[in-house]
Each structure stands twice: as structure tokens, then as C-alpha cells.
Amino acid sequence: MAAARQEAVTRQEAVAGARRIVVKVGSSSLTTASGGLDADRVDALVDVLAAVRGGGPGSGREDGDGGREIVLVSSGAIAAGLAPLGLDRRPRDLARQQAAASVGQGLLVARYTASFARYGVRVGQVLLTSDDTSRRAHYRNAYSTLDQLLGMGALPVVNENDTVATDEIRFGDNDRLAALVAHLVRADLLVLLSDVDGLYDGDPSRPGSSRIAEVRGPDDLAGVAIGSAGRAGVGTGGMVTKVEAAGIAAAAGVPVVLTSASRAADGLAGRDTGTYFHSTGRRSTGRLLWLAHASTPQGALTLDDGAVRAVVQRRTSLLPAGIAAVEGDFSAGDPVELRDTAGRAVARGLVNFDAREMPRLLGRSTRELARELGPAYEREVVHRDDLVLLHP
Template sequence: MTGTTLREDVLRARRIVVKVGSSSLTTAAGGLDADRVDALVDVLARAHEHGNRALGSEEEPVEIVLVSSGAIAAGLAPLGLEKRPTDLARQQAAASVGQGLLVARYTASFARYGLRVGQVLLTADDASRRAHYRNAYRTLEQLLVMGAVPIVNENDTVATAEIRFGDNDRLAALVAHLVRADLLVLLSDVDGLYDGDPSKPGTSRIAEVHGPQDLAGIEIGSAGKAGVGTGGMVTKVEAARIATGAGIPVVLTAARHAADALAGRDTGTLFHRTGRRAADRLLWLEHASSPRGAVTLDAGAVAAVVERRTSLLPAGVTGVDGDFAAGDPVDLLDENGHIVARGLVNFDARELPRLLGRSTRDLARELGPAYEREVVHRDDLVVLTG
């Protein structure tokens, strides 16, 4: 790609999810940096209002969804914490204080352009469930329709280790899928993916990634590789894999290059789409849920679920492990204990054992019509192999 060539996927995008990391919003001593927030908002507000002049046609506004880290960092100083705590309770307390400060800062900054913002806090547990998923989509869609800028973050104050997204890069990829975005832009303090340690001679930025083959031989996230030494790049590349696999191109660059990224210029790394859009909740079920247990399937049930993509019936289940409730995500295992799928189970762990190996017709006749249903319905199931 030459320096004058613009990225067509970026220019065509009319709904963009932008994710910004804590390091791009905070000072070296901790706490929000108002100047950094304002600089980011300047770029986003202009894109929202004017679209991209490089298109050579009438300007169209761009819809922006902002996935923002920074809540915990913003809450440290007000609570007298010198550094990010390691225990979950104090992290959640800091997030509780900091989230309000973060949204207040964005509210004031976007108000300079006459734009309103709306706070949307998500948990992985909610997003995997059908009704909650629909509600999240409707809220975000309505905010966009009304011209507001959604500010999305993980609901750190209630999320537990078992139901966390794990990082806001992955959350951003899933939000991009949820809102049917045309583009995902990941902003941090790293200006792209490199083929080695960028501080050493002979390394270069990888301008484009068309698929896994372009990353062969590149050590991502280990010390001195790919621009970071703490594993931060690993989550960004994984987020790019999730988004591009669902048909959404991704630009990874530094926050200071946000304007260039949204203008389609050659900055950072462009990950091209590798797949098509998946069914709405299945991407979330695969990437945002943590199993609460497992059920083991016989060979016939494995073939039905994996190859024919049918629902899992009690007759095909041979074992149950874990303490889960109806509606929880569970892994589906083959006879050798390998995970073949994940789904939302329709029965509690305590009631499922007496149903194993039996037909739904027999169960309905003996236990009532409520038992004439699948263990996991195919609409609540994602195949992870095959």
C-alpha cells in the first residue's frame, strides 16, 4: 500500500465501533487526562458530523459507538488508591466511582459539539441470553437513531471472574457484531502490529493482515514482540480475529492516529474480513461466555450436533458435570472429553441425570409436557469443532 492510497473498507463504513484503552485516557500518575479525552472526542465528533470528505460525494454522518476503558483508573485517586488493586472487591469499588467520572468527562467533552452520550454497561452473562441480548441491541440501536453516542463498558461493579469478558478489546469486537458495525477501530498506545520488537532495527509495521497466514512466524504478545511485553497485543489480535471472522474489518493503531485511521489513511494495521456475519448471539456464546458445567454426549449425539447442527436431546446425553442452572452456558463433550460445542442448557444439573438416555416422548408421558424439550436447543448452541 502506498502512502496516498486510502482504505476503501474504512471509507465505506457508516457505523463504526471505536475502542480506546485506559493508557490512552489517563495520566502517568493515574486519573483521567482531560486533554486526552478531549482530543479523542474531537476526532470522533468530527467523524460523526461530517463523515469522510474523501468519498467525493455528499457528506454522510458516521454513527459512532465508543467502547471505553478507564473506569477503574479514574476511580483510584478519589478512593485514595495509589495503584490498581489486585482484589476484585476493590477493583469493583474503583469502577463504581470511576465509571461516573468517565461518563461525566465524555458528556462534557461531546457537549462541545452538541452531542449527547448514553452509558451502556454490559456483562458477558447478560449478552449470552436471548432476551438480554435483544434488549442490549435495541438500546444501542435507539441511541444511534436518536443521534446519541453510546459509551460502552463492561459492568465491572457486578461482573465476577466467571462472567467477565476479560478485556475490552474482545468486548469491542462483540459490540461491533451486536450493532452490525461496518468497521472496528482499536486505539491504544501501540501504533500497529509489528513483525518484531519495534525498538530494534530491521523490524517493520505490518500494514495489512488478510488472514492467519500473514501472522505465521510472528510471536504476538511475548516480551519484546509485536510492540508490547505484557500480552496486550494478544487481546487485540484476538479481537481482530473475532471481528474479521464475523465480516467486520479492523484497524489497529495508536490513539494519536485516530483521525488518520478514520480517514482511511495508511496507519496502523488493517485486518481484512475473513468470514461472514454469524447468527447474532452465537458469536457471544462462543467468545463471551464461561461454561458453568459440561454434559457428555454419545457418538450419535455428537454427530447430530456437530454435523447436522440439530438440538441436543436427553437421549444422547451420557453424563453431567458441574452445578449449573437452567439457562447457563455448558460445554458439550464427546466420549473422550473433548469440547465439541457450547450451549445454553434447559435443565438444572440436579434434574438432568434422571433424564439421560430417555426419549422426550417418554419423559413427557411420565413427568409432564414441560419435559418434552431439548437439553440444548440448536438456536442456543454453537459448534466449536468440525
């Protein structure tokens, strides 16, 4: 009994102590099944977030300790654009998805702007693609924009830039985007809201299924059957993507609350609702988290056995002498996979050379290359600060 009470206090303290919170809400929690925004649902969510942000009743901080910063990652652009374009379901082809997003994104932000205005809260729109977050300069700019908005008292509304993202540079779902944004803005808490009130050990619609109140690590999920997309049919994610996102955030030191939008107030107050994922790791260099989970490799470098040992075991930079083969059409600064001779990806990194430059570098020392090609070639192909191991 004492142990259970201690766990509840730990959860409550973590939530109540969070100053900067990322909240993600899915399409099914904002729209009707046929598409189109549900104004009442949007207003209900905004009521909760405004209370939390202002530190008033229901915020979990009734002690007068002040409000908190909120970043809202909101799906719903494509779903909101269905009805205005005469579409009865989410299209499968990218072009029509982008058209729906173009119409729906304006409607979505306008609805949030009007709803938050009831509380005197300004809204700022931030649209991202994974390309914006895996490149060094873009990553810094994304952080600066979000941090500046928060510093000026605005509430950022983040979404994937569906109108321009291609299949190659998509996050794929806003759950993963939310986990990465939580790390990017150095959030103290991530709250994932959907149409299901937490993670269950079976189908929640069937008798005998029980809610999993807390997850302390991957072992707690062994043998748990995790469902797919929600009932509304207008989103791309399901419980699988939420659990994966929770794992990304928790491993990066950010605890997670997973619950339904209808119980958002309880989740943000630290009450026993949904599923609480304890943080399992420490905060890492932000760019490396993006590199591991948000980037799409534009090519691959095959390493000889010695280079694999150097990169994986000794955590060194990758030099041209250890590269046996090159695949893909990439530019300097692009993410690439580093593979062993069996073809297994062992790491991912940002390459310092264009693909067309690589053939003449393979297997050669940096000193030799500098003598023949100039001092610009006396450097690593992938620096260890721009490299993340996939199988540490």
C-alpha cells in the same frame, strides 16, 4: 505495484464506506501512568470522533455524504478511580478493582459528556457484563438499547460493568467486548486504539521491526511474536487481546483497523496507518457469536459418540438420549459445554433444563419422558439454534 495500489483502495473504500463504527480506546490512551484522566487526551479523541460523526473535514467523507454513527467502547474507569482513592497502581483483588471502577466510571462519563457537549453531542452510558450478552433476552435488550440510542442521535459509551461483574461473568478485556459489540450493533468497521501504532513483526521498540500493514487471515500472523500489556501499566489488555479481538470481528464479517489513539484520525479516514484486518467470514447469528466468545459455561454435558456425530457433523439438536453425564449447577437458559467422551469441548449451547432435572433424563427418549413426566419434557436439551460448534 498495481496489486499494492488495489489493496490500498480496498482498505480505503472499506473504511470510507463504513456508516456505523465501533471505536475502542484503552486506559493507557486516556490516563496518566499513575492513574487519573488526562483531559487533553480525552478531548483530542473526542475532536476526532465528533468530526467523523459529523462528516466534516478529517472524517474521510469530505464529499458531503453526511456523518456516521459511532459507538465508543472505552476503558479507563478503574484507572480513573485510582488517584481519587489514593491508589498508586491498579489493584489485583476484585473488590478494590470494583471500588475504583465505581469512583472512576462516573468521572469517565462526566468527562466524555462535557467534552462531546462542545459539539452538541449527547452521550449515553451502557454498562455490560458477559451475562447480559449470552442470555437470549439480555442480548436482545442490549441490542435494542444501543440501536435506540443511535437512532435518537446519542453516542453510546460502552464499558464492562466492573462494579458488579464477578470473575465468572467478566469479559476480561474491552478489546473482546468491542469486537462483540461491533457484531451486536451490526457495525461496518471496528477501530481498536491503543498506545502502539499497529501490529509489528517484532518488538516495535527494537530496530529492524516492521509494521504489518494488512492481515488477510490467520496465516499472515504465523511466526509473529505478539507483545503483552502496554507501557502505561493501567490496563488489562495488550497486543494479544487486540489481535484476538480483531480475529473475532473479522471472522464475523467486520473489518478492523488497529492503530494508536494519536493516529485515530488517519485510521478513521482510511489512510495507511496501523494494521488493517480484512474481514474473513460472514455475519453469523449474533447470539451465537456471543455464546462462543463471551459466555462462561456453567456446567458440562458429556455426549456419547453418536450424539457427538449428530451435533458436530449433522448439526442437530442435542436430545437427552445422547447424554452420558452431567456436571455443574446450572439453570435453564445457562450456557453449558458439550464434551465428547475424552473430555474435549466440541460445542457450547444454552440448556433447556436445570441441572437438578438432568439425571432422570439421561439416555432416555423424549417420547418416553413425555409419557412419564409430561409434554414439557418432549423437547431438546439444547436446540440447534442455541448451539455453536467450537471445533467445526
